[in-house]
Each structure stands twice: as C-alpha cells, then as structure tokens.
Amino acid sequence: MTQESIQIITVGLDTLWVLLAAFLVFFMQAGFGMVEAGFIRAKNTCNILTKNFLDFCMASIGFFMFGYAIMFGDGNAFMGLKGWFLSGAQSGADIPLYAFWLFQAAFCGAAATIVAGGMAERMKFQAYLIYSFAISALIYPIVGHWIWGGGWLSALNFADFAGSTVVHTVGGTAALVGTIMLKPRIGKYKPDGKPNAIAGHSIPLASLGVFILWFGWFGFNPGSSLHVGDGSLIALVAINTNLAAAAGGISAMITVWKTVGKPDLSMAMNGALAGLVAITAPCAFVEPWAAITIGAIGGVIVVYGVILLDKLQIDDPVGAVPVHGMNGFWGTIAIGFFCKESLGLAQNGLFYGGGFKQLGIQMLGALSVIIFIIIGMSIVFKLINVTIGLRVSRDEELKGLDIGEHGMEAYGGFQIFTTE
Amino acid sequence: MKLIVALIQPHKLPDVKKALYDAEVYKMTVTNALGSGQQKGYTEAYRGVIHEVNLLKKLRLEIAVNDEFVEPTIDAIIKGAQTGQIGDGKIFVLDLSDCVRIRTGERGNEAIG
Numbered sequence: 001m002t003q004e005s006i007q008i009i010t011v012g013l014d015t016l017w018v019l020l021a022a023f024l025v026f027f028m029q030a031g032f033g034m035v036e037a038g039f040i041r042a043k044n045t046c047n048i049l050t051k052n053f054l055d056f057c058m059a060s061i062g063f064f065m066f067g068y069a070i071m072f073g074d075g076n077a078f079m080g081l082k083g084w085f086l087s088g089a090q091s092g093a094d095i096p097l098y099a100f101w102l103f104q105a106a107f108c109g110a111a112a113t114i115v116a117g118g119m120a121e122r123m124k125f126q127a128y129l130i131y132s133f134a135i136s137a138l139i140y141p142i143v144g145h146w147i148w149g150g151g152w153l154s155a156l157n158f159a160d161f162a163g164s165t166v167v168h169t170v171g172g173t174a175a176l177v178g179t180i181m182l183k184p185r186i187g188k189y190k191p192d193g194k195p196n197a198i199a200g201h202s203i204p205l206a207s208l209g210v211f212i213l214w215f216g217w218f219g220f221n222p223g224s225s226l227h228v229g230d231g232s233l234i235a236l237v238a239i240n241t242n243l244a245a246a247a248g249g250i251s252a253m254i255t256v257w258k259t260v261g262k263p264d265l266s267m268a269m270n271g272a273l274a275g276l277v278a279i280t281a282p283c284a285f286v287e288p289w290a291a292i293t294i295g296a297i298g299g300v301i302v303v304y305g306v307i308l309l310d311k312l313q314i315d316d317p318v319g320a321v322p323v324h325g326m327n328g329f330w331g332t333i334a335i336g337f338f339c340k341e342s343l344g345l346a347q348n349g350l351f352y353g354g355g356f357k358q359l360g361i362q363m364l365g366a367l368s369v370i371i372f373i374i375i376g377m378s379i380v381f382k383l384i385n386v387t388i389g390l391r392v393s394r395d396e397e398l399k400g401l402d403i404g405e406h407g408m409e410a411y412g413g414f415q416i417f418t419t420e
Numbered sequence: 421m422k423l424i425v426a427l428i429q430p431h432k433l434p435d436v437k438k439a440l441y442d443a444e445v446y447k448m449t450v451t452n453a454l455g456s457g458q459q460k461g462y463t464e465a466y467r468g469v470i471h472e473v474n475l476l477k478k479l480r481l482e483i484a485v486n487d488e489f490v491e492p493t494i495d496a497i498i499k500g501a502q503t504g505q506i507g508d509g510k511i512f513v514l515d516l517s518d519c520v521r522i523r524t525g526e527r528g529n530e531a532i533g
Contacts, residue, residue, distance in 0.1 A: 186434070395431060398431030399430075403462075403464070407463065407464050407465045408466050412466070
C-alpha cells in the first residue's frame with residue numbers, strides 16, 4: 001500500500017471510532033434520564049424526562065450556534081471567538097470537523113443534563129429550557145476552551161483526559177448552585193432540620209439507567225483518545241474505566257452498609273457512577289491498580305457527600321452534586337497523585353516521585369473552574385429567577401409537575417398514592 | 421361515637437395531617453379515591469388531544485372519634501384542606517354504633533381512644 005492510502009485508512013478508522021464513541025455518549029442521555037426518573041417520585045417523572053429530552057435538543061443547537069466557536073475557535077486564553085455556526089471552524093483533531101463536533105456536542109449535552117437531577121421535582125420547565133441553552137452555548141464552552149481548546153489551563157499542562165472537570169465538575173457545581181437557590185423540596189427537612197427520606201419511585205428504572213451510563217462511558221473515556229493508534233491507549237482507558245466503576249460500586253456499598261446498616265442499592269449505583277466520574281480525567285494517565293484506588297475512594301466520597309449535603313440541608317434528589325461535583329474534583333486532583341510521565345504527562349505524580357507540581361496544577365485548574373461556575377451560574381439562575389422565576393408554586397409542587405407543567409401523566413391509568 | 425369521613429384534595433394531605441396532629445387527633449385511615457363533585461374536572465393533553473378528566477383523584481380520610489373530639493376534628497380538617505376554591509372536598513359525619521379493638525376485645529369509647 002502507498003503511504004497515501006494508509007493515511008486515508010487511518011483517518012477513516014479514527015473517524016469511525018470517534019463517531020461510534022459519540023453515539024455511545026449520546027446514549028448516556030438515556031441513562032441520565034432513567035437514573036433521574038427512577039430516583040424521583042412518580043408525579044414528576046414526565047417533567048424530568050421532558051427536561052432530559054429537551055436539554056439535549058437545546059445543547060445540540062446551542063453548541064452548533066455558539067458553543068463550538070467559543071470552545072475550539074481561535075481566540076484568547078479565556079475563550080474562542082471564531083467559527084460561529086461552524087462557518088470556517090476547524091476540527092480539533094485529525095478527523096473531519098463534523099465527527100469531532102458530534103462527539104463534543106454529546107459531551108456538552110451530558111454536562112447540561114446533570115443539573116436536571118439536582119434541581120428535580122420543583123424547577124419550572126421554562127426556566128430549565130433557558131438554563132440549558134445558556135450552559136451549553138456559553139458556560140460549558142468557556143471552561144472547555146480553557147482546558148481542551150488551547151486556553152490558559154491547557155497552556156499550564158493541566159490534564160483532564162475525558163472531562164472530570166470539563167463535564168462533571170461543571171455539571172455538578174451548576175447543580176449545587178441551582179439546588180441551593182431553589183431551596184429544598186417541601187417536606188424534605190423536618191422543622192428540627194433532620195432529613196426525611198423521599199424515596200424514588202422506580203429502582204428498576206434507576207438501575208437500568210446506571211447500566212446505560214456505564215455502557216456509554218466506554219465511549220466517553222476511550223473515545224476521548226480521538227484516534228485508534230495501535231489500540232494500546234484505548235485498551236488502557238477502557239479497562240481503567242471499568243475497574244474504577246466496579247471499585248466505586250463495591251466501596252460505596254460497604255460504606256453505606258457500615259454507616260446505615262443495609263446494603264442500599266441506590267447508593268451502590270451512585271458509587272459506580274462516582275467511580276466513573278472520578279476516573280474520567282485520569283483514565284489515560286494511570287495504571288489499572290490506581291484506577292481501582294481512585295474509583296474506590298470515589299465510592300466513599302459519594303456516600304459521605306450525600307450525608308453531608310443532608311446535614312447542610314441542601315436538597316439534591318438524585319445525588320448529582322456528590323457524584324459529579326465532588327468526584328469530578330477528586331478525579332481531577334487524583335492525576336496529581338497517580339499519574340505517570342511514561343503515559344504522556346509532563347511529569348510523574350506524587351506517588352511516583354514527581355513531587356507536587358502536577359498536583360498543584362490540577363488543584364489550581366479544578367478550583368478556578370469551580371469558582372467560575374459558581375459565579376457564572378449564579379448570574380444565570382438569578383436572571384432567570386427575577387424574570388420568569390425558577391420554582392413552581394407550592395400547590396403545583398404538591399400536585400406534581402407532570403400535571404402542573406405538562407398536563408399529562410407519566411403513568412396514565414395508574415393512581416399514585418400520595419402519603420406525604 | 422362518630423365516624424368522620426372526609427374527601428380532600430390529595431396535595432392537601434400534609435396540611436390536614438399537621439392540623440389533626442395539632443388537635444391531638446392521631447388515628448386515621450387514608451385511602452385513594454376517585455370522584456366527581458361540583459368541580460368539573462380538569463383537562464389533560466395527550467399527543468395533541470385535549471381531554472377532560474372527570475373523575476378526580478381525591479383522598480378519603482376515615483377517623484373514628486368520641487363525641488367530644490367531633491368538632492376539633494372537623495375544624496382541623498377544614499383548617500388543613502380549605503383553599504376557598506371548588507374542589508376542596510366534603511366531610512361526612514356518621515353515627516358509629518360500636519367499635520372493637522381486636523387486640524384486647526375492648527368495646528365502645530375505650531376502644532376508640
């Protein structure tokens with residue numbers, strides 16, 4: 001074969017790989033939908049699924065119009081300024097622009113949809129539509145530009161392979177800001193401040209969702225290689241992804257078993273997701289033993305994170321903040337401990353004798369993103385709150401948002417027994 | 421002894437329960453019910469078709485009380501369930517000829533309290 005035809009086949013193979021990964025990441029949207037629907041009450045299920053569905057639609061259009069230009073266009077260290085509506089836009093990898101765009105758009109949708117769970121069961125639908133356009137067209141792409149689009153953090157060699165910070169810390173922190181501003185659901189906290197359990201209505205749906213997410217993550221992380229190469233990198237990333245999820249599930253189950261007395265499935269599933277989020281940044285830079293450690297710590301973080309939020313009376317119905325926010329942060333700084341220079345970073349991590357340099361860079365990056373999101377999303381949610389309002393009325397919340405917002409029920413023909 | 425049967429809006433149950441607790445009425449039975457009254461139902465939309473839902477979801481509360489608790493119980497239910505709009509519900513008060521506590525075999529006033 002000539003050099004030229006090998007080149008064509010390589011690009012074709014890489015494009016096929018990235019598109020396949022993009023399709024898997026798109027399917028994670030279904031996973032998020034099922035997890036969130038399962039963990040909330042039946043009377044709000046139609047509402048959360050509508051939000052989940054529409055935010056991918058909004059993210060696709062928003063990322064086409066402005067998001068891609070801000071994230072990957074030429075500009076300054078803060079944001080890109082070229083390639084609006086993809087006109088004149090350049091691909092960020094050695095594959096065609098449209099394949100790269102689709103992969104990135106699916107990531108953008110994931111960041112947007114994380115927030116739906118944290119603000120579930122009480123946020124106005126209209127407010128959510130506006131929020132989802134704002135985060136995907138403006139807020140997410142700015143952070144993406146800093147880290148993946150040639151911005152100031154990538155210039156510092158900040159490492160985030162598949163987006164613990166770019167996607168998950170962004171989504172989790174935005175959910176934290178939103179849920180604090182919305183205040184808890186009616187009946188979540190007793191007058192003395194102790195939490196009530198508001199049980200999810202379908203554990204089977206939630207567990208289907210977790211499996212779909214885990215499956216989709218095999219596109220999310222390995223696909224972020226953006227090329228196939230000799231296959232060794234995507235193989236390492238795939239095994240690390242799987243091991244971290246498994247370790248997170250086990251460690252969360254043990255932790256909740258010890259603290260509460262029963263092996264709570266909902267918490268074990270949150271633990272697997274925590275492991276997946278935590279390994280997302282380091283998956284290409286660490287060895288499998290480190291992936292197990294990172295995932296297992298993620299599972300512990302998620303259990304104590306959920307308990308901590310309840311102590312602080314921050315009502316996060318599906319655990320979006322502990323899973324995506326806290327573990328996004330943990331996964332990002334874990335690179336500073338466990339990374340290996342031989343796997344493609346500027347220096348070894350702390351545990352391989354590389355000192356504190358990488359850890360310091362990871363800390364700086366993660367904290368600046370958190371601060372930026374807190375400020376940015378506070379402004380977005382405040383603006384929505386003073387114009388059309390964030391939260392539905394008390395009566396509507398008690399009746400359920402399915403009837404109130406959409407005039408239809410998730411489970412037509414069933415009578416939902418309301419006891420609280 | 422009276423049996424108080426109240427039909428209320430499902431989403432007012434937390435308020436009614438709280439008012440009953442404040443009036444020291446702790447015993448009740450709650451069931452799902454469907455019914456129609458003066459309130460003409462509401463509309464749902466499904467795949468572009470708007471249809472009226474005539475039988476509305478209500479909750480049925482049953483509380484057996486001794487005579488001195490009848491008025492406080494009624495007041496508490498009204499306090500919790502009243503919004504002033506059609507559909508708030510109704511309260512029926514029925515004579516109760518006897519009451520038996522299965523565990524002990526006690527009868528009448530003793531068994532209710």
